[in-house]
Amino acid sequence: MEGILTxxxxxxxxxxxxxxxxxxxxxxxxxxxxxxxxxQDEPHxxxxxxxxxxxxxxxxxxQAGPNNHAIARDSRGLLYFAxxxxxxxxxxxxxxxxxxxxxxxxxxxxxxxxxxxVGAQDDLGYLAPDARGQLQFVSLKQHVxxxxxxxxxxxEVAAIGDTVFFRSYYAVFRWAGGxxxxxxxxxxxxNAYVAGNKFYVREHNLGLxxxxxxxxRRMPGGEKLANETFAALWSRENGRLWGITRFRxxxxxxxxxxxxxxxxxxxxxxxSLVFHAALLPGGNIALATHRRGLALLDGAGHLLRVTDRHSxxxxxxxxxxxxxxxxGLWVALSNGLARIALPSPFSYFDETTGLxxxxxxxxxxxxxxxxxxxxxxxxxxxxxxxxxxxxxxxGIAHTAWCFLSLPGRLLAxxxxxxxxxxxxxxxxxRGIIGVTRLLASAGNAARIYVGHYRGVGVLELLPGGExxxxxxxxxSGYILExxxxxxxxxxxxxxxxxxxxxxxxxxxxxxxxPLPAQIIRYGKNxxxxxxxxxxxxxxxxxxxxxxxxxxxxxxxxxxxxxxxxLTLPPGDSLTAILRLQEDAHGNVWLFGKREGxxxxxxxxxxxxxxxxxxxxxxxxxxxxxxIYTIYPEAGGIVWFGGAEGLLRYDPSVSIxxxxxxxxxIRAVRGLGGDTLFYGGAPTAQTARMEIxxxxxxxxxEYAIPAYEQPEKNEFQVKLEGFDPRWSxxxxxxxxxxxxxxxx
Numbered sequence: 001m002e003g004i005l006t007x008x009x010x011x012x013x014x015x016x017x018x019x020x021x022x023x024x025x026x027x028x029x030x031x032x033x034x035x036x037x038x039x040q041d042e043p044h045x046x047x048x049x050x051x052x053x054x055x056x057x058x059x060x061x062x063q064a065g066p067n068n069h070a071i072a073r074d075s076r077g078l079l080y081f082a083x084x085x086x087x088x089x090x091x092x093x094x095x096x097x098x099x100x101x102x103x104x105x106x107x108x109x110x111x112x113x114x115x116x117x118v119g120a121q122d123d124l125g126y127l128a129p130d131a132r133g134q135l136q137f138v139s140l141k142q143h144v145x146x147x148x149x150x151x152x153x154x155x156e157v158a159a160i161g162d163t164v165f166f167r168s169y170y171a172v173f174r175w176a177g178g179x180x181x182x183x184x185x186x187x188x189x190x191n192a193y194v195a196g197n198k199f200y201v202r203e204h205n206l207g208l209x210x211x212x213x214x215x216x217r218r219m220p221g222g223e224k225l226a227n228e229t230f231a232a233l234w235s236r237e238n239g240r241l242w243g244i245t246r247f248r249x250x251x252x253x254x255x256x257x258x259x260x261x262x263x264x265x266x267x268x269x270x271x272s273l274v275f276h277a278a279l280l281p282g283g284n285i286a287l288a289t290h291r292r293g294l295a296l297l298d299g300a301g302h303l304l305r306v307t308d309r310h311s312x313x314x315x316x317x318x319x320x321x322x323x324x325x326x327x328g329l330w331v332a333l334s335n336g337l338a339r340i341a342l343p344s345p346f347s348y349f350d351e352t353t354g355l356x357x358x359x360x361x362x363x364x365x366x367x368x369x370x371x372x373x374x375x376x377x378x379x380x381x382x383x384x385x386x387x388x389x390x391x392x393x394x395g396i397a398h399t400a401w402c403f404l405s406l407p408g409r410l411l412a413x414x415x416x417x418x419x420x421x422x423x424x425x426x427x428x429x430r431g432i433i434g435v436t437r438l439l440a441s442a443g444n445a446a447r448i449y450v451g452h453y454r455g456v457g458v459l460e461l462l463p464g465g466e467x468x469x470x471x472x473x474x475x476s477g478y479i480l481e482x483x484x485x486x487x488x489x490x491x492x493x494x495x496x497x498x499x500x501x502x503x504x505x506x507x508x509x510x511x512x513x514p515l516p517a518q519i520i521r522y523g524k525n526x527x528x529x530x531x532x533x534x535x536x537x538x539x540x541x542x543x544x545x546x547x548x549x550x551x552x553x554x555x556x557x558x559x560x561x562x563x564x565x566l567t568l569p570p571g572d573s574l575t576a577i578l579r580l581q582e583d584a585h586g587n588v589w590l591f592g593k594r595e596g597x598x599x600x601x602x603x604x605x606x607x608x609x610x611x612x613x614x615x616x617x618x619x620x621x622x623x624x625x626x627i628y629t630i631y632p633e634a635g636g637i638v639w640f641g642g643a644e645g646l647l648r649y650d651p652s653v654s655i656x657x658x659x660x661x662x663x664x665i666r667a668v669r670g671l672g673g674d675t676l677f678y679g680g681a682p683t684a685q686t687a688r689m690e691i692x693x694x695x696x697x698x699x700x701e702y703a704i705p706a707y708e709q710p711e712k713n714e715f716q717v718k719l720e721g722f723d724p725r726w727s728x729x730x731x732x733x734x735x736x737x738x739x740x741x742x743x
Contacts, residue, residue: 473516711731
């Protein structure tokens with residue numbers, strides 16, 4: 001859109017609004033997904049996925065009716081929802097309600113070749129911009145033959161090319177070439193479909209009919225499903241029809257007869273009232289049900305997951321499901337709308353899935369994932385229904401801090417001591433108050449270092465299942481982390497600083513207690529902050545995390561230096577690194593804070609041995625809260641546990657390619673808001689606008705149709721001829737200009 005302010009003797013001044021280019025002149029604050037779950041998958045990929053992220057939109061939020069019936073998307077990426085009070089439009093920043101005459105209920109939408117067609121109660125038509133570029137409903141009812149105008153309501157709208165079909169119970173209408181045709185049923189029309197560029201409609205008590213030329217003809221064998229409605233109907237490459245019915249599962253049509261196709265999900269399909277279905281990229285199927293929420297099937301008919309009220313949806317009654325090519329599934333509910341982040345590399349476990357309170361440590365032992373929490377130890381049951389859940393290990397109902405996996409046994413360090421876990425049951429090993437860390441000695445398989453609230457001790461595993469524990473002399477304080485280097489030197493990180501401990505091996509063979517050791521304390525004089533320190537191993541080299549930074553140790557000079565291999569982005573002096581963990585590929589996963597905001601990021605290991613900073617992970621995440629443990633697995637899965645539960649990240653779930661997201665001017669108003677100059681839909685009339693000079697204070701509203709956490713979208717703004725430079729990146733979706741000069 002181009003505009004001018006006009007004065008009595010003034011030339012024109014153009015003021016196009018732009019957004020700073022981010023990717024190929026595109027502004028976007030996050031990446032969105034378009035891939036979907038694979039039909040076949042590894043056990044730890046599919047079976048252990050948690051709950052998806054869900055954005056629920058309540059009626060009071062979008063300011064319209066609770067019941068929504070259909071969803072469509074235009075070529076610009078704007079979303080449209082058929083609502084009880086009209087057509088809702090969402091651009092990622094604002095909602096707008098377009099009403100039909102008489103505020104009729106809208107039940108059907110179909111976007112084709114630049115036009116959104118609408119089916120409503122007692123009306124049918126399309127949306128078109130007015131002189132100001134604001135979309136309005138345009139009725140086609142006057143084109144309906146007069147004898148068919150009492151059609152009550154339109155329930156489906158479908159299209160083949162520029163030909164549009166509207167289905168009511170009492171007629172089917174075809175809009176083509178500016179003319180409306182109509183067909184009347186013998187009984188009642190009940191659901192219409194387009195499959196393989198053919199139009200089909202089911203007639204009650206008669207079965208499926210197909211439009212051939214200008215005639216609706218019964219399909220041979222169609223009477224078999226005369227009283228069964230398809231939630232969706234598709235065409236295979238071989239021309240055969242197939243679809244999912246509301247109560248009787250999957251059926252296929254070979255041109256002569258329908259036959260039922262058994263699937264592993266038949267029990268679910270027969271009892272859930274499948275109201276609508278969508279075929280997804282990769283062959284998966286999304287089902288909107290009236291009883292069980294949203295379900296996903298793979299191409300072989302396996303039930304992959306169910307997302308319902310227990311998972312965070314507002315309702316189990318879904319009328320429609322739409323897969324946005326930008327990523328995510330939108331569902332029309334009986335009491336709102338929701339966007340479900342599927343497919344997504346992220347899933348979550350919280351109190352709904354059996355995990356409550358803080359998660360302090362994670363470990364996989366004998367193929368099973370365990371979580372140490374404030375309330376005890378929990379094991380993941382990946383086979384639980386309707387979704388995987390954590391179940392408490394019997395015998396630990398108090399705070400657990402750490403794990404140690406040994407051949408044949410799993411140890412847990414807890415507030416009350418050390419316990420051994422066998423499946424779902426724990427038994428005490430040693431009563432030590434506040435065990436925070438357990439470390440097996442690399443040089444002695446029978447020696448375990450035990451960090452606790454008040455220092456470090458040694459647990460010796462003796463023959464016959466016996467054990468002996470002895471405290472190390474002169475080591476005190478709350479233990480955060482321990483590591484043993486190649487020489488057998490024990491590095492101990494505490495809340496007050498760092499120590500190195502070398503045990504007296506002769507004393508270990510005697511009954512002496514507490515154990516004597518050579519202890520060196522490190523602090524400010526050695527270049528290390530006298531604060532909490534965590535030793536860690538990165539690229540087979542010791543590193544030390546302290547005061548939000550990473551340090552390396554020079555043993556010759558006995559001094560700590562900031563690690564130049566792990567650097568923050570240029571100019572970033574605000575990020576504090578709080579947790580670090582290396583994965584099997586040498587990448588370093590981290591959690592930190594930037595100006596008080598949680599940050600999950602990655603130092604990606606490069607072939608030449610350097611690290612590349614990548615915070616895409618955090619850009620695509622809602623605030624995860626404080627993270628206390630990071631657990632990367634060899635297969636690529638990374639778990640983040642903390643105050644808000646457990647986050648699972650699966651990078652094998654494909655991320656969509658770079659998409660052409662363009663910032664759009666959605667409205668230009670007088671500063672008081674009463675005068676609308678431009679309503680967001682470009683037309684020849686709005687391509688160049690003249691605005692009276694006396695109205696020289698304007699408000700521009702803009703948006704980008706990116707819907708995964710739209711609150712994270714950022715914009716830069718520049719009014720040419722007025723602003724000397726681009727603004728800073730901001731989340732605001734409007735900009736006001738006052739006292740603009742004539743031009």
